[in-house]
Amino acid sequence: MQVTLPARLYGCPDAWARERAAVFGRAWLFLGHEAEAAAPGDWIATDLAGHRLLAVRGGDGILRAFHNVCRHRAGPLVRGSGGHCEGELVCAYHGWRYTLDGRLRAATGFGAAEGFDPRTLGLLEVRLETWRGLAFICPDAGARPLADHVAPLEALLAERGLEMAAPALRRSHDLGCDWKVYAENYLEGYHIGSVHPVLAGELGQADYRVRVDGDLVVQEAVGVNDGPQAGVWGWLWPNLGINVYRDGAMIERMTPLGPGRTRLDYLFLNDSGPGALGEALEASDRLTAEDARICEAVQANLSAGAYDTGVLSARHEAAVAWFQSRLAEIHT
Numbered sequence: 624m625q626v627t628l629p630a631r632l633y634g635c636p637d638a639w640a641r642e643r644a645a646v647f648g649r650a651w652l653f654l655g656h657e658a659e660a661a662a663p664g665d666w667i668a669t670d671l672a673g674h675r676l677l678a679v680r681g682g683d684g685i686l687r688a689f690h691n692v693c694r695h696r697a698g699p700l701v702r703g704s705g706g707h708c709e710g711e712l713v714c715a716y717h718g719w720r721y722t723l724d725g726r727l728r729a730a731t732g733f734g735a736a737e738g739f740d741p742r743t744l745g746l747l748e749v750r751l752e753t754w755r756g757l758a759f760i761c762p763d764a765g766a767r768p769l770a771d772h773v774a775p776l777e778a779l780l781a782e783r784g785l786e787m788a789a790p791a792l793r794r795s796h797d798l799g800c801d802w803k804v805y806a807e808n809y810l811e812g813y814h815i816g817s818v819h820p821v822l823a824g825e826l827g828q829a830d831y832r833v834r835v836d837g838d839l840v841v842q843e844a845v846g847v848n849d850g851p852q853a854g855v856w857g858w859l860w861p862n863l864g865i866n867v868y869r870d871g872a873m874i875e876r877m878t879p880l881g882p883g884r885t886r887l888d889y890l891f892l893n894d895s896g897p898g899a900l901g902e903a904l905e906a907s908d909r910l911t912a913e914d915a916r917i918c919e920a921v922q923a924n925l926s927a928g929a930y931d932t933g934v935l936s937a938r939h940e941a942a943v944a945w946f947q948s949r950l951a952e953i954h955t
């Protein structure tokens with residue numbers, strides 16, 4: 624029986640700093656759908672575990688990612704989660720201007736005598752790769768390709784003939800719990816009977832199974848979503864739920880905001896337009912509210928000092944055990 628990670632790692636600034644660097648500084652992280660930045664000058668941006676990132680479509684049609692930080696004195700190039708700029712990125716602080724492929728075009732107000740070479744002060748680029756229209760970035764230049772990371776999920780979608788629909792709607796919810804609390808909750812179906820009465824009714828007596836394949840966790844309710852025609856409930860290390868159905872998909876990123884603070888960023892994909900999303904949104908809002916309530920209560924208890932470690936069920940919590948084992952490697 625595996626013992627859980629100690630409570631002190633949840634919401635603690637030291638653990639946050641280690642996870643920022645060793646998990647979120649090295650993994651492929653979901654940013655958005657490439658169709659959200661379809662035209663030259665369109666951009667999407669996010670703050671992810673303190674990494675402030677943007678992706679912008681260049682005049683050559685290529686989507687590139689950069690740290691959202693100016694090379695002068697660290698001003699932001701864009702603010703918000705998405706938008707459009709006309710042909711260049713302009714720093715909000717003193718107005719330095721960068722081309723859409725990241726070169727410094729003009730250090731506004733600096734004279735020729737300032738004595739630096741603008742070629743050395745381009746934006747700091749981050750790797751960006753796409754899979755089935757989904758754009759991921761990776762701060763680690765030495766990481767293996769995105770295709771390796773998503774290979775087990777790609778194989779499963781291909782086997783079931785599932786396509787990725789177009790982006791239809793984004794939603795976010797802020798939670799007062801560590802990202803690990805929410806991710807662990809996502810990785811087991813053990814709590815469904817207690818926390819999600821409507822879902823439990825829908826799943827009936829189905830045998831709920833969880834398996835791990837590389838960086839992918841797959842959850843299946845036998846007889847409900849395990850057949851050749853069924854959807855896929857997947858989760859990709861370190862923080863991404865990807866549920867793909869015949870008529871659309873729901874992508875859920877557990878975005879760490881700081882120690883003990885998490886944002887859930889949902890992207891709903893649907894080829895029939897936003898009107899077709901009603902039922903999926905209603906179910907998602909209900910499940911999210913139920914999970915948020917229990918996760919915030921768990922976080923409060925982890926912070927209260929009475930509990931140190933617990934135990935994990937090999938039958939129900941194999942994916943939680945796998946997740947915690949990976950994290951234990953960086954916290955030893």
Ligand code: FES
Pocket residue numbers: 693694695696697698699714715716717718719
């Ligand atoms: S910080 Fe960007 S122009 Fe000064």
Ligand SMILES: [Fe+2]
Pocket residue numbers: 808809814818819910914
């Ligand atoms: Fe849940």
